[in-house]
Amino acid sequence: MSDLRELYQEVILDHYRRPRNFREAEGDARRADGFNPLCGDRVTVFLVMDGDIVRDVSFKGVGCAISTASASLMTEALKGKTRAEAETLFTRFHDMITGPGAGSAETESLGKLAVFSGVRDYPVRVKCATLAWHAFHAALEGRGEPVSTE
Numbered sequence: 448m449s450d451l452r453e454l455y456q457e458v459i460l461d462h463y464r465r466p467r468n469f470r471e472a473e474g475d476a477r478r479a480d481g482f483n484p485l486c487g488d489r490v491t492v493f494l495v496m497d498g499d500i501v502r503d504v505s506f507k508g509v510g511c512a513i514s515t516a517s518a519s520l521m522t523e524a525l526k527g528k529t530r531a532e533a534e535t536l537f538t539r540f541h542d543m544i545t546g547p548g549a550g551s552a553e554t555e556s557l558g559k560l561a562v563f564s565g566v567r568d569y570p571v572r573v574k575c576a577t578l579a580w581h582a583f584h585a586a587l588e589g590r591g592e593p594v595s596t597e
């Protein structure tokens with residue numbers, strides 16, 4: 448499956464070089480900071496909810512290719528989702544890269560986020576890939592304190 452791997456690599460590099468939604472949110476946004484001391488990745492996730500819907504999600508920060516691309520793809524995946532859908536996506540994504548491996552149907556349901564499925568083989572990178580998600584989750588729950596992967 449080396450073609451697939453190359454494709455995944457390309458998507459990750461594209462989002463690293465041109466991160467989507469890389470900005471502070473306008474107006475009244477919830478925010479949460481995340482830090483991965485193992486790699487040095489720092490991310491701040493901004494979240495604007497409209498009732499139960501994720502109206503806007505964006506991020507700022509400095510990090511490695513995996514953490515930046517993961518945050519970028521996360522913002523694209525979450526916009527417009529309901530709170531429950533966002534929670535499900537978070538769990539599925541987490542399972543995909545930390546668990547024994549989600550079923551192929553579940554990985555498929557993650558769409559572009561599947562590009563991180565290979566991260567499972569690199570435990571050190573798992574924290575890079577999940578950092579923005581943990582920060583998003585903290586923002587969603589309205590927790591003020593920073594998130595650390597350690």
Ligand code: ZN
Pocket residue numbers: 483486487488510511512513514574575
């Ligand atoms: Zn990293």
